[in-house]
Amino acid sequence: MQINFEKVSFCSRSLITKIYHAAMQETQNDLEGSVITVSFADEKRIRDLNNQYRKVDRATDVLSFPMLDIVYPHKLKEFAKEKSPDGTLYLGDVVICPKIARKQAKEYGHSKKREIGFLALHGLLHVLGYDHIEENDEKIMNETAEKILSNLKLKRGKKHV
Numbered sequence: 001m002q003i004n005f006e007k008v009s010f011c012s013r014s015l016i017t018k019i020y021h022a023a024m025q026e027t028q029n030d031l032e033g034s035v036i037t038v039s040f041a042d043e044k045r046i047r048d049l050n051n052q053y054r055k056v057d058r059a060t061d062v063l064s065f066p067m068l069d070i071v072y073p074h075k076l077k078e079f080a081k082e083k084s085p086d087g088t089l090y091l092g093d094v095v096i097c098p099k100i101a102r103k104q105a106k107e108y109g110h111s112k113k114r115e116i117g118f119l120a121l122h123g124l125l126h127v128l129g130y131d132h133i134e135e136n137d138e139k140i141m142n143e144t145a146e147k148i149l150s151n152l153k154l155k156r157g158k159k160h161v
Contacts, residue, residue: 001030002088006039012098015113016120023121023148029128031076033087036127038120039095046097061100062119064126065093072129072140094123114154121145 001024005013016038024030047059067090068079076089083089096119105115125141132138149155
């Protein structure tokens with residue numbers, strides 16, 4: 001998987017790369033040529049995006065913009081025919097607000113690193129077709145996220161550097 005970063009710190013790039021590669025393997029979506037963009041945005045920008053695309057006029061922690069019409073439990077390999085002539089399959093965009101992530105990390109009693117990792121993963125899972133509207137879907141999405149983050153030692157409620 002290729003990850004394009006916009007306005008993302010080097011430390012966060014390394015963290016997100018590690019999480020995304022683990023997530024693609026865990027969800028069995030490790031498809032050669034897949035590409036995603038991850039951006040950091042300030043509160044004003046993410047509020048504007050949230051208002052423009054979701055008609056919710058408030059800042060939020062993370063937004064996802066999937067490019068494929070994938071719904072869990074379907075896999076990326078089912079979309080391989082949609083690769084561009086150069087062999088890439090653009091999955092979409094994930095936008096994170098680090099300022100809100102910092103506030104939430106403090107509120108939840110864990111590190112900013114864990115919160116950024118959770119939000120990046122949450123966004124990726126949405127791009128891969130996971131959702132949390134229905135109770136059962138939310139359970140699947142949350143269990144998948146927690147398994148991936150726990151395997152990477154990014155556990156909830158524990159301060160990590």
